Amino acid sequence: MISRRQLVAGAGAVLALPSARAIAQAGPIRIGMLTVKSGALAAGGRQMEDGFRLFLSERANRIAGREVAFMVADTGGQPALAKTRAQELVQRAGVHVVVGPVAAFEALAINDYLQEAGVPFLCASAAAEDLTQRRINPWFVRTSSTSAQPCHPLGEYVARDLGYKRVVTIADDFAFGQEQTAGFQRAFVASGGTVVRKLWSPLNVADYGSYIAQIGEPDAVFAAFAGANGLRFLRQYAEYGLKQKIPIIGAMTTVDEGVLHSMGDEALGIVSAGWYSAALPGDANRRFVTELRKETGVDPGFYSAGAYSAGLALENALQNIDGKVEDKQAFMAALRKVEIADDPRGPWRLDSYGNPIQNIYIRKTERKGGRLVNTVVKTYENVSQFWTYNAEAFLSAPVYSRNDPTKL
Amino acid sequence: MKPLLVLVVAAAAMPLLLPGEFYLAIATQVLVYGLFAVSVNLIAGYCGMVSLGHAAFLGISGYAFALLSVGAGWPIWAATTAALGLTSLTGAMFGLVALRTSGLSFLMITLALGQIVWGIAFRYVDLTNGENGISLPRPDGVLLHGTGLYYLCLAVTAGCMLFVTVLTRSPLGAAMQGVRDQPRRMSTLGYDVWAIRYVSYVLSALLAAASGILYMLTFRFISPHALSLTVSSEAVLMVIAGGLGTTFGPLLGAALVVLLKNVASAYTDRWPTLLGLIFLFIIVVVPEGLLPGARRLLGALKARVVAPDNIGANLTRASRIEGARQ
Numbered sequence: 001m002i003s004r005r006q007l008v009a010g011a012g013a014v015l016a017l018p019s020a021r022a023i024a025q026a027g028p029i030r031i032g033m034l035t036v037k038s039g040a041l042a043a044g045g046r047q048m049e050d051g052f053r054l055f056l057s058e059r060a061n062r063i064a065g066r067e068v069a070f071m072v073a074d075t076g077g078q079p080a081l082a083k084t085r086a087q088e089l090v091q092r093a094g095v096h097v098v099v100g101p102v103a104a105f106e107a108l109a110i111n112d113y114l115q116e117a118g119v120p121f122l123c124a125s126a127a128a129e130d131l132t133q134r135r136i137n138p139w140f141v142r143t144s145s146t147s148a149q150p151c152h153p154l155g156e157y158v159a160r161d162l163g164y165k166r167v168v169t170i171a172d173d174f175a176f177g178q179e180q181t182a183g184f185q186r187a188f189v190a191s192g193g194t195v196v197r198k199l200w201s202p203l204n205v206a207d208y209g210s211y212i213a214q215i216g217e218p219d220a221v222f223a224a225f226a227g228a229n230g231l232r233f234l235r236q237y238a239e240y241g242l243k244q245k246i247p248i249i250g251a252m253t254t255v256d257e258g259v260l261h262s263m264g265d266e267a268l269g270i271v272s273a274g275w276y277s278a279a280l281p282g283d284a285n286r287r288f289v290t291e292l293r294k295e296t297g298v299d300p301g302f303y304s305a306g307a308y309s310a311g312l313a314l315e316n317a318l319q320n321i322d323g324k325v326e327d328k329q330a331f332m333a334a335l336r337k338v339e340i341a342d343d344p345r346g347p348w349r350l351d352s353y354g355n356p357i358q359n360i361y362i363r364k365t366e367r368k369g370g371r372l373v374n375t376v377v378k379t380y381e382n383v384s385q386f387w388t389y390n391a392e393a394f395l396s397a398p399v400y401s402r403n404d405p406t407k408l
Numbered sequence: 409m410k411p412l413l414v415l416v417v418a419a420a421a422m423p424l425l426l427p428g429e430f431y432l433a434i435a436t437q438v439l440v441y442g443l444f445a446v447s448v449n450l451i452a453g454y455c456g457m458v459s460l461g462h463a464a465f466l467g468i469s470g471y472a473f474a475l476l477s478v479g480a481g482w483p484i485w486a487a488t489t490a491a492l493g494l495t496s497l498t499g500a501m502f503g504l505v506a507l508r509t510s511g512l513s514f515l516m517i518t519l520a521l522g523q524i525v526w527g528i529a530f531r532y533v534d535l536t537n538g539e540n541g542i543s544l545p546r547p548d549g550v551l552l553h554g555t556g557l558y559y560l561c562l563a564v565t566a567g568c569m570l571f572v573t574v575l576t577r578s579p580l581g582a583a584m585q586g587v588r589d590q591p592r593r594m595s596t597l598g599y600d601v602w603a604i605r606y607v608s609y610v611l612s613a614l615l616a617a618a619s620g621i622l623y624m625l626t627f628r629f630i631s632p633h634a635l636s637l638t639v640s641s642e643a644v645l646m647v648i649a650g651g652l653g654t655t656f657g658p659l660l661g662a663a664l665v666v667l668l669k670n671v672a673s674a675y676t677d678r679w680p681t682l683l684g685l686i687f688l689f690i691i692v693v694v695p696e697g698l699l700p701g702a703r704r705l706l707g708a709l710k711a712r713v714v715a716p717d718n719i720g721a722n723l724t725r726a727s728r729i730e731g732a733r734q
Contacts (some may be wrong), residue, residue, distance in 0.1 A: 037677040074673050079541065079633050084433065084670050091430040105539050110627045112543050128540060175539040275692075322593075399540075401533050 023301070028067035029325050032089035034082060034100035034110070037074040037105075040204070043227060044102045044303045045074075047258050048125055050296050051304030052099060055311030058291065063315050064323035074230035081176045086110040090117050093365055095291055096325040097122055099310050102303070104128035104147075104175050111137050115297070120332050124310040125303055129179050130399050132355035132385060141335055141354035144306040144311055145275050145385070147176050148183020152387035153360045153380040154273035155187030158249055161362075161378070163270070164219035166196050167249070170211055170233070173200035175401075180224040180251045182400035187387060188222075189406070200402065203229070208236045215246065219291035224251035231259050238266035247271070252370050255365050257301030260372045267372055270365045275356070276305040276345040277363045277374040285344035305345055355385045415656075419562055423555045428619055432554045433626075438663045439561040440622045443568055445646040445658030447615035451646065453653030454576055456588030457514050459521025460640050464502075467529060467611045467635030469495040469620030474542045474630055475535070484547075493615045499613025504608050510591075510605075522640055529632040541631030544624055551625060561622050566661075568615050573655050577610070578647040584608050585653075649690050651697030660698055 024271050033052060034198055036045030049072060054075050063400060071093055075082040082101055097120040101107055107126035114121045114139040123131065123142040127149075132142055158164050167188060171177030177200070185195050196218050200210050215221060221242075225233055230253065248254075250371045254273030255267055278289050278299035288308060292300045300308070317334035318325060339349040348358035360383040363374035386394045398404045418425070426432050444466055451457045469491045477487035506517045529536045536542065550556035575581045586594045587604050595601050624630060633639075646665050649659025668686065673679040694701020 038680050074677060074679075076669070076673070078638075079626050079629060079631055081669060081673075083627055083629065084437065085673075087433050088674070090429050091428060091433075105541060105631050105633065108540055108543070109627070109631065112628060116546055116612070130540065178538075259657070401538065403533070 006180050013306075028069040029063060029323070030069045030071070030093060030095040030097075031314070032093055032095035032098050033070070033072045034075050034085055034089070034098060035072055036050060036077045036102045036106075039077045039368065040227065041077040041102050041332065043258060044125065047296075047301065047303035048100065048102060048307040050292065051307030052124070052311055054288075054292055054304075055308050059311075059315070064318035066318075066323045066325075071095070075106055077103060077106070082106040082109050083113060086113055090114070090119050096120070096331070096335050097125055097314065099307070099314075101126055101266070104131075105150075107131055108135075111135065111140060113194040115139050117387075118328060120328065120335055122310050122313065122335070124306040127176060127179070127309045129385075131349075132353040133395055134399060136353060139332060141313070141338070141350055143309040143356060144302070145358070146180035146183075146355060148186075149355075149383060149385050149387075150275055150360045151180050151183035152187040152275040153383055154249065154251075154362065155184045155189075155193070155378075156191045157362050158184075158220065158222075158271075159188050159191035162220070162249075164193065164249075165249075166194050166218045167220050167222050168197045168199065168215050168218045169195060169222040169224070170199040170201065170215070171222075171251075172226055172229055173202050173402075176226055177224045178349060178402050179400040181222065182402075182405060183222070183387075184222055184249075184251070186400075186405050189282075195406075198402075201229075201233075209240070212237060212240050212242065212333070215242070218246060220247045220249050222249045222251075223254050226253045228259060228262075230254040230256070231262055234263065234266040234270075250365075252276075254303055254376060255363075257299040257374070258303060260301070260365070260374070261298045263372060267365045268367060271377075272363050272365070272374065273360055274302070274363060274374070275348075275358050275360055276302065277376055279360050279363075279368075279373040279375050280345065280361070281376075282344070288344040299371075300344075309340065309343050309345065309348075312340050312343055316340060351384055353385070353391075357382050357384045359383065416566075419566070422562075423558060424455040429554050432558055436465055436554065436558045436561050436626055437670075438659070438666045439558070439565045440626050440661040441643070441646065441666055442662035443561075443565040443622060443645050444616060444619035445650070445662045446572060447612045447619060448643045449647045449652065449654075449658040449694070450572055450575075450612040450615060451560060451605075451608050452647055453657075454572075454581065454588060455584045456591075457510065457609070458644060459506075459518040459603060459612075460515055460637065460644065461502075461518035461520070461525075462521040462612075462616050462643055463637070463639035463725075464525035465495050465499060465616035466496055466620040466623060466639065467525060467630070469617035470630045471529065471536060471542070471635060473621050473624050474544055478542065478544060488621055491621055492614060495617030495620065496610055496614045499610045499617075502613070503609040507602060507605050507609060517639075519637070522635070522637065526632055526635040526637075529635050533669055536632070539631055541629055544628040546628075547625070557625060561626065564618055564622060568618060569655060569659070572615070580604070580607070588653075645687060647697075649687060649698060651699035651701070654697065654699050657697050657699040666700070683702045701729060 035049050036042050056070055073085040073089055075085050087097055087408055099122045102125050104126045104295045108128055121140045125144050127144055127147040129146045169181045171181045195292050199211050199214055248270045250272035255270050255272050257278045289299060292304060316338050320334045341347050346359045348356040350356050360380040361376045362378040364373055364377050366375045422435050423432055430668050448462050472494045473487050476482045502521050506514055509517055519690055583599055583604050588705040591601050646661030647658050649664055650661025668683050672682055
């Protein structure tokens with residue numbers, strides 16, 4: 001049982017907290033990262049952390065002349081836990097900015113909370129369309145892309161440059177896969193192609209055989225998978241002997257560098273689109289790839305590149321306000337105006353919705369120097385999340401899903 | 409009664425005792441998941457039916473509350489009533505299906521029903537917004553601050569626990585426990601075993617619905633993850649860890665799981681393993697659950713302290729209760 005004296009002491013400690021926090025203001029810039037260290041999404045979470053840690057170590061743990069205190073919280077890939085972890089970072093650790101999380105549903109679960117708390121939210125991975133479209137949070141900016149952003153140019157490229165007219169799509173049956181497929185479908189159909197059939201496989205499906213059997217005989221197959229699913233699908237696709245007959249068009253994460261190193265010949269020749277490739281020319285990227293390979297032994301992909309860019313964005317914004325991260329309004333305003341010229345992925349800037357306008361690269365998987373790489377074959381410059389469409393018209397339509405734009 | 413009084417005072421003074429908003433949010437979560445575990449305990453602990461689909465009720469209630477209060481703009485009380493009613497109705501329908509079986513088959517049927525509801529939440533995008541989920545806007549009034557929310561959750565959870573306690577001491581509660589221990593004998597005695605199970609199943613769904621509304625108010629976001637098998641099975645684990653068929657066991661189990669998930673994960677990446685090891689420890693050392701297990705161990709300790717020939721006269725209250733239960 002707690003005595004009255006202890007109770008009074010406890011209450012005193014509670015009252016003393018705000019002043020302790022005020023003293024800490026002159027301390028380091030506190031950056032909190034929400035990542036996933038356990039469960040199915042752990043691989044992406046680890047790569048994201050690697051990318052950001054590389055940025056910090058390159059800067060000797062200082063941004064804009066100030067020390068950085070970096071803390072990492074594990075969400076377990078569960079929305080409810082992500083919310084608690086975000087609360088922990090904000091209320092207990094008092095972070096100035098939250099970086100992360102991996103999955104769209106985590107970002108959506110904490111978006112409202114961070115908006116109310118008025119905490120800058122620098123999203124390095126989660127690609128949910130609506131975060132920078134229909135559910136705008138003024139405290140939110142993103143350094144990756146929307147799900148469909150690379151898929152719009154890919155749709156056009158497949159119809160016009162590759163000349164495929166009939167395509168079957170297959171994707172992970174969750175928001176990310178659905179939005180990627182919808183974006184591809186919209187641009188592909190607009191360029192004269194036909195989507196014959198859309199197949200959806202559950203995230204944790206054990207066997208792709210029954211889905212591969214439904215593909216039929218189209219000109220090509222569009223495959224949008226995340227994590228290790230791309231690896232398993234491509235392997236089985238090759239085993240079924242379809243690889244030589246029907247070419248695969250991949251979304252960015254299907255042949256992401258994060259899993260590409262585990263793949264073999266089944267990945268050769270796949271054409272995909274993304275805002276990054278480890279094989280990009282340019283000094284910034286060469287340095288980034290070399291340094292990250294030293295740390296992890298493999299090429300950086302979606303998650304590492306997105307997190308590294310988040311570091312660059314932070315640096316850019318903080319330098320513009322002399323490191324005064326405590327002035328939240330000024331910091332956020334600077335963050336929304338971020339323009340990076342020497343990012344490993346190439347130049348990018350944020351649109352007025354907080355999503356990057358960036359180059360989209362059409363890539364072809366090849367074997368070079370004994371390892372698989374995504375060689376860039378064509379560049380679409382300065383692609384926005386709305387592609388060539390009018391932003392207002394785009395936003396008045398429902399968000400991309402299984403049945404939008406067209407049910408099949 | 410003295411420990412109970414201490415507990416009530418401690419719970420009421422919690423916002424003063426905890427050193428910050430974050431810890432109060434954790435305490436609130438313990439109450440939300442605790443109430444959910446209480447609902448599972450009502451059928452698993454007192455009526456002998458373990459369900460692996462209970463998250464469906466939490467989810468239906470949460471979704472109904474969110475859709476009615478945000479989508480349709482109903483006032484909070486109306487949305488609450490409707491969510492509770494709808495979930496009870498679903499429970500009444502599911503009960504008709506699930507209670508055609510018992511034991512392992514009941515487990516599988518409830519699992520199947522839970523997965524059906526999860527599938528609907530996942531696929532019926534027009535209604536539920538699929539994986540992107542539904543957010544609840546910031547509430548006004550007393551719920552704006554963590555303290556108000558904490559007291560609301562405390563009041564509801566305490567009220568529901570009181571209800572369960574009164575229920576289990578009523579003739580119906582005695583009949584439920586009879587059905588749990590000796591269904592055939594109860595049937596021979598003229599009790600309608602099916603009806604008793606059915607009533608407790610629907611009541612349990614109602615309690616889960618209450619926890620669903622608290623869940624919605626606490627997290628202000630719901631997606632199909634809230635209805636997943638993980639949530640259902642975690643609740644069963646909470647009940648088993650805390651003590652099946654005890655009043656405070658589910659709450660203790662919920663506290664254990666929530667604290668491990670939220671506090672331990674700040675120190676180690678291997679917290680799921682830690683959670684598994686702790687459950688293993690519980691099963692090996694106190695298989696009846698933490699609460700009854702602690703009572704038993706304390707009783708054994710006391711018995712060893714007093715002279716051996718006095719054991720009979722000095723039976724502790726706890727071990728007497730233990731004796732009465734067996």
